[in-house]
Amino acid sequence: MVDRIFNLVRNQLIEVIEWTDDSRDTLSYRWPDEDKEIKNGAQLIVRESQQVQFVAAGQFADLFGPGKHTLSTENIPVLSTILGWKYGFQSPFKCDVYYLNTRLFTGNKWGTANPVMMRDQDFGVVRLRAFGTYDFRIVDAPRFLKEVAGTDQNFRLDEFNDTMRSRIVSVFTEALARAHVPVLDIAQRYSELGDALLPIINPAIRDKYGLEIASFILENVSVPPEVEQAIDKRSSMGVIGNLNDYVKYQMGMAMGEGGEAGAAATVPAQMAMGFGIAQEMMRSMQQPGAAAAPQAPASAGLQVLSPEQVAQVLGVTVQDVMAAIEAGELRARRIGSAWRIAQSALEDFLRG
Incomplete structure (x- = not known):
């Protein structure tokens, strides 16, 4: 009878605490005590890539790393x-035991459900959509249990993704605003942007959720169509480069076409040649001892273009030229109902 009572009491005590994770997607696991008590001198086994957090009376107690521990x-x-x-x-006690998986969890997807608003020095307020992947690990067990997993019996990766996706996007948005990265760089160099944002993202993620982001990758960043068009135009201006070189190229292409197309294409070249002749005349008049040139109307020496002529020079539409004027990017003067652009203003515009 005494032996039966002793065996009954013994079976109500926990002597060994261990957990083998075979799921590969569990972040935290509350060890099931089945309302049993932990005996004095019980063995706690913590494997590599695991941590164990004890919680007693609603308070975080001791934290154990990998190894075999005797509870004393x-x-x-x-x-x-x-x-x-x-x-x-000397007597048994009750305590909640949480196992945490500290290995690196890779390939987690994130993305903006709605466009993110950011202020850009070139385009003003811009809406961005972005998505990519990130790798993370748990580095602060008490904070992770408190802020993310809670008292969940088995907190798995799918629950984490649903919980953290919006939080990751929120931290990403704040980091992007603090970094002051231009939209042009985001759209063209986002492969490098993830590494640049890590030092800004990690302190917030660690302090708020007890996590560390090991890798943050932007797979795609998209901007509204009008911003894409503006980026394309900026790229075109960069390709055109120097106005004189561009005009020479246009003239060379026109010589090979012939006919009406060739004649139309040579208009910018003829304009450029006229500018060159006028500049030579002005330089020769300024040289000492130069013969006095016949007087000409003041307008004859002006190097001005109409929006239509600028459009021909640049190979764009008149509407594009007017848009640049209205945006203040291309300096022009309105005379009556017509717009006139100085050659120097056009050259300044092309130089950016």
Whole structure:
């Protein structure tokens, strides 16, 4: 009878605590005690890439790393303080035991459900959509349990993705605003942007959720169509480069076409040649001893273009030229109902 009672009491005590994760997608796991108590001197086994957090009376107690631990007063000083063991404990006790998986979780997807608003020095307020992947690990067990997993019995990766996707996007938006990265760089160099944002994202993620982002990758960043068109135009201006070189190229192409197309294409070249002749005349008049040139109307020496002529020179539409004028990017003067653009203003515009 005594043996039966002893065996019954013994079966109600926990002597070994261990957990083998075979799921590969569990972040935290509350060890099931089945309402049993932990005996004095019980063995706690923590494997590599695991941590164990004890929680007693609703408070975070001792944290254990990989290894085999014997639960005694010396090994659980925080728990001893919480439970009031001043001189060591001999009787069994109850405590919640949480296993945390500290390995690297890779290939997690993130993305903006709605466009992110950001202020850009070139385009003003711009709407961005972005998505990509990130790798993370748990680095602060108490904070992760408190802010993310809670008291969940088995907190898995699919629950984490649903919980954290919006939080990752929120931190990404804040980091992007603090970094002051131009839209042109985001759209053209986003492969490098993830590494640049990591030092800004990680402090916030660590302090808020007890996590560390090991890799943050932007796979795509999209901007509204009008911003894409503006980027394309900026790129075109960069390709055109120097106005004189562009005009020479146009003239060379026109010589090979012939006919009406060739004649139309040579208009910009003829204009450029006229500008060159006028500049030579002005330089010769300024040289000492130069013969006095016959007087000409003041307008004859002006190097001005109409929007239609600028459109021909640049190979764009008149509407594009007017849009640049209205945006203040191309300096022009309105005389009556007509617009006139100085050659120097056009050259300044092309030089950016």
